[in-house]
Amino acid sequence: MADKKIIIAIDGFSSSGKSSMAKQLAKTIGYAYIDSGAMYRAVTLYAMRKGISTPEFLDEERLVAELPNIEIGFKVDEHTGRSRTMLNGEDVEDIIRTIEVSNQVSPVSAVAEVRRDLVRKQQAFGLGKGIVMDGRDIGTTVFPTAEMKVFVDASPEVRAKRRHIELAEKGQDVSYAEVYKNVCERDRIDSTRKESPLRKADDAYVLNNDEMSIEEQNEWLIELYNKIVSLQK
Numbered sequence: 742m743a744d745k746k747i748i749i750a751i752d753g754f755s756s757s758g759k760s761s762m763a764k765q766l767a768k769t770i771g772y773a774y775i776d777s778g779a780m781y782r783a784v785t786l787y788a789m790r791k792g793i794s795t796p797e798f799l800d801e802e803r804l805v806a807e808l809p810n811i812e813i814g815f816k817v818d819e820h821t822g823r824s825r826t827m828l829n830g831e832d833v834e835d836i837i838r839t840i841e842v843s844n845q846v847s848p849v850s851a852v853a854e855v856r857r858d859l860v861r862k863q864q865a866f867g868l869g870k871g872i873v874m875d876g877r878d879i880g881t882t883v884f885p886t887a888e889m890k891v892f893v894d895a896s897p898e899v900r901a902k903r904r905h906i907e908l909a910e911k912g913q914d915v916s917y918a919e920v921y922k923n924v925c926e927r928d929r930i931d932s933t934r935k936e937s938p939l940r941k942a943d944d945a946y947v948l949n950n951d952e953m954s955i956e957e958q959n960e961w962l963i964e965l966y967n968k969i970v971s972l973q974k
């Protein structure tokens with residue numbers, strides 16, 4: 742008999758590597774993967790294009806009024822098998838990863854109405870279970886009853902180094918200092934905001950991956966998954 746499908750919530754700081762490991766876990770166990778951060782990034786891109794969000798200013802009122810016009814989805818690229826983020830029918834997967842979007846995403850994701858709207862959409866993705874979702878508040882707010890919760894932690898230096906390499910590989914010319922500043926600033930805003938701040942759920946397993954290879958992290962996750970599934974009735 743097939744294993745009972747569960748919900749897997751993976752939360753953690755920005756650039757902690759949670760998306761890569763969540764994606765790999767979903768692929769290994771045949772689950773859907775949803776990157777909730779991509780949804781906040783897509784809303785931010787929309788706001789930037791409309792002039793609602795600039796590096797200096799966010800017009801919260803206009804943003805909230807625009808929410809019904811923002812449609813976010815995911816499409817699997819048939820060549821690579823990877824998920825691509827869609828904003829009102831446009832593939833925005835690459836542009837939402839730029840440093841310009843990263844620099845404006847935290848204030849946008851601190852707006853209560855934005856969170857309410859996206860949390861509702863995220864919960865709808867989980868209706869059929871069999872899903873791995875990563876983010877900041879998945880184990881605490883989106884799926885508080887998820888069967889498996891993981892909180893990924895790593896030092897800001899290690900995370901900034903990883904993100905810097907990733908951006909350089911994509912041809913984005915940004916200094917380590919700027920990436921480090923962005924990582925620390927996002928940590929600060931994400932963990933101190935009023936609406937669902939980033940925090941570990943009481944029943945989450947902690948994975949500190951400062952000193953772990955990607956393979957070791959994947960193994961750790963799959964072992965935990967097997968253990969949890971074997972305990973399900």
Ligand code: DC
Pocket residue numbers: 755756777778779781782846847850851875876877878879927931
């Ligand atoms: O995971 P990421 O770095 O792509 O996320 C981008 C931003 O979105 C992050 O700075 C905080 C926000 N976010 C959030 O507030 N809640 C989530 N569940 C996921 C992301």
